[in-house]
Amino acid sequence: MHGSGSAIQGSGTVNFYSYIDNSNTLFGEGTPLGSLGAYTSASYSGATSGSISSLSNPYALTAKTTINLSGNSIMQTTRML
Numbered sequence: 001m002h003g004s005g006s007a008i009q010g011s012g013t014v015n016f017y018s019y020i021d022n023s024n025t026l027f028g029e030g031t032p033l034g035s036l037g038a039y040t041s042a043s044y045s046g047a048t049s050g051s052i053s054s055l056s057n058p059y060a061l062t063a064k065t066t067i068n069l070s071g072n073s074i075m076q077t078t079r080m081l
Contacts, residue, residue, distance in 0.1 A: 008075050009074050010071060011069070011070045012073045012075065013038040013039060013068050014037055014066070015037035016046075017032065017034070017064040018032075019031060019061070019062040020059060020062075021059060021061075022055065024058045027060075028060045033052070037066075
């Protein structure tokens with residue numbers, strides 16, 4: 001998982017999460033794979049990796065980004081994977 005951005009102007013946080021769900025549930029959050037954040041600075045980036053010990057077939061992968069901005073804050077992004 002990789003997350004990067006160009007700017008948070010004002011007050012706020014950005015978090016990145018990834019999950020695998022062996023029940024194949026849409027947007028399932030069964031087992032956390034990794035997380036990045038909370039980023040609060042003017043620029044941010046990060047990466048994480050991991051392994052999965054067993055998978056069912058079929059399964060679901062979910063990537064979730066949480067953005068919390070307050071007041072007149074803005075965020076510009078370049079990439080979230």
